[in-house]
Amino acid sequence: MASPSTKSNDSQKEHEVFLSFRGEDTRNTFTGHLNAALKRYAIRTYIDHNLKRGDEISHTLLNAIEKANLSVIVFSKKKFATSKWCLDEVVKILECKEKKGANCGAYFLSCRSIYATKSDRKLRRSIC
Numbered sequence: 058m059a060s061p062s063t064k065s066n067d068s069q070k071e072h073e074v075f076l077s078f079r080g081e082d083t084r085n086t087f088t089g090h091l092n093a094a095l096k097r098y099a100i101r102t103y104i105d106h107n108l109k110r111g112d113e114i115s116h117t118l119l120n121a122i123e124k125a126n127l128s129v130i131v132f133s134k135k136k137f138a139t140s141k142w143c144l145d146e147v148v149k150i151l152e153c154k155e156k157k158g159a160n161c162g163a164y165f166l167s168c169r170s171i172y173a174t175k176s177d178r179k180l181r182r183s184i185c
Contacts, residue, residue: 072103075125077146080105082133087166091129118142122149127160134167 074095078088088104095102103121122128128150137143153159 071124072101073126074100074102075122075128076102076104077128077143077150078131079133079137079140079143082135082137083131083166088131119149122146123153130161130163132163132165
């Protein structure tokens with residue numbers, strides 16, 4: 058099961074920032090460093106630690122996205138777009154942005170601008 062990386066001591070939200078990423082691509086590199094940096098500044102994050110692979114995104118993950126003040130999507134060059142879970146997270150994040158005015162941002166990791174297509178630029182504009 059997924060769990061917040063830090064726990065709240067009172068009635069505050071369990072986490073402020075939801076980190077969306079492809080685990081095998083960035084968990085131990087960029088996303089891990091980003092999570093650690095946010096924690097150093099006492100920003101509560103939600104990062105999946107023990108999600109089991111499956112066909113459908115868990116309700117726990119969807120609820121975590123809904124509860125976050127900010128979602129950060131780390132698009133990785135290797136396999137982010139091939140993960141149904143990652144893409145489902147992006148859909149939910151954009152849904153929350155549109156319906157609830159939630160904040161979201163994106164980081165395109167190792168994506169060189171010469172490879173950016175028109176659709177990539179549209180995606181960047183819709184997220185940021």
